[in-house]
Amino acid sequence: MNTREITSAGVCEIQEVEEEPGASESRQAVPASLGNGVDGDDVYVAVGKSSSSMDALSWALKHLAKPSSFVYLIHVFPEVHHIPTPLGTFPKHQLSEDQVESYMHQERTKRQEMLQKYLNLCHSSKVEVDTFLIESDQIVKAVVDLIPVLNIKRLIVGTTKANVRWRRNSKAGQIHKDAPDYCEVKIICDGREVKPPPATLSSPNPVTADSKNKDSEQSHRNKDSVLCICFPGKSM
Numbered sequence: 001m002n003t004r005e006i007t008s009a010g011v012c013e014i015q016e017v018e019e020e021p022g023a024s025e026s027r028q029a030v031p032a033s034l035g036n037g038v039d040g041d042d043v044y045v046a047v048g049k050s051s052s053s054m055d056a057l058s059w060a061l062k063h064l065a066k067p068s069s070f071v072y073l074i075h076v077f078p079e080v081h082h083i084p085t086p087l088g089t090f091p092k093h094q095l096s097e098d099q100v101e102s103y104m105h106q107e108r109t110k111r112q113e114m115l116q117k118y119l120n121l122c123h124s125s126k127v128e129v130d131t132f133l134i135e136s137d138q139i140v141k142a143v144v145d146l147i148p149v150l151n152i153k154r155l156i157v158g159t160t161k162a163n164v165r166w167r168r169n170s171k172a173g174q175i176h177k178d179a180p181d182y183c184e185v186k187i188i189c190d191g192r193e194v195k196p197p198p199a200t201l202s203s204p205n206p207v208t209a210d211s212k213n214k215d216s217e218q219s220h221r222n223k224d225s226v227l228c229i230c231f232p233g234k235s236m
Contacts, residue, residue, distance in 0.1 A: 041069040045156045046143055046175070047118050048075060056158030056188040057118055061125045064154065071122050073131045074146065074155075076139045077111060080104065140174045147183050155185045159194070 043064045047053040057073075065071055082089050083103045092100060115131055122129035132150075136142035147155065159172040176185045176196050187194050 041066050042072065043069055043154050043156065044072045044074055044150070044152045045118075046074045046076075046158070047115070049114060050158065050160060052158030052160045052189065054118070054121070054158075055191050056156045057121060059186075059188045059191055059193070060156045061121065061127065064156070065125065065127050067126070069127055071127050071129045072150075073115065073118055073122075073129065074134065074143060075111070075115060075131065076134045076136055076142045077107075079135055079137050080107070140171050140178065143175055144178045147179055152183050155179065155183055156188060157185065158188050161189060163189075 043060050045053075045057050045060050047057060057071075060071070080092055080100075080103070083092055083095055083100065085095070085099065111133065119129055119131070132146070134142045134146065143155075143157075146152065155175070157172045157175055159170055163170040163172065172187045173196050176187060179185045187196060
């Protein structure tokens with residue numbers, strides 16, 4: 001995630017582009033409101049089309065937001081590779097600029113309509129709000145990569161009942177697992193916070209009496225060998 005462009009008041013659109021040689025981070029633009037919260041009162045909420053996003057935002061406004069808080073909505077939308085037309089769906093590069101722009105305008109309008117309900121809820125709760133739009137096909141990675149960029153300390157994500165048994169495979173679970181330790185990720189389902197299960201180590205083979213005996217014999221033959229178990233750390 002290398003460039004950020006403010007496309008309208010209160011909306012920051014982020015696109016993934018290839019870094020130019022010698023490019024500097026100083027060319028990135030951020031909303032003027034970023035960081036106006038007091039003592040870490042800022043709250044970031046990942047939102048999308050699912051109703052679980054509204055539950056997550058409602059929970060954040062009720063339990064975390066203060067009068068001094070700034071609420072930042074994070075929405076990841078997919079990159080456009082193919083565009084539907086009356087004659088069928090075509091790769092983006094095969095269409096004219098007018099066709100591409102017309103479709104992109106339609107998509108932007110849909111996003112604005114979808115996000116407006118979240119903005120309305122924030123306004124009714126009397127809190128300041130900004131929106132970050134991220135264009136990426138990898139939702140989890142896009143959100144996790146944004147954490148150090150914005151120094152996010154509190155991130156709220158929603159999940160559905162169908163995904164409560166996610167263990168660590170749902171998007172919410174993956175974000176929780178991959179987020180840096182300094183970022184507190186809370187997962188909300190049906191208006192309540194749910195805790196992800198602790199990471200566990202499973203043995204690929206069951207331990208039996210015969211296997212214990214074989215291990216004991218092997219250890220006697222190889223007293224000088226050392227077994228090193230490496231536990232991978234969190235992805236940053």
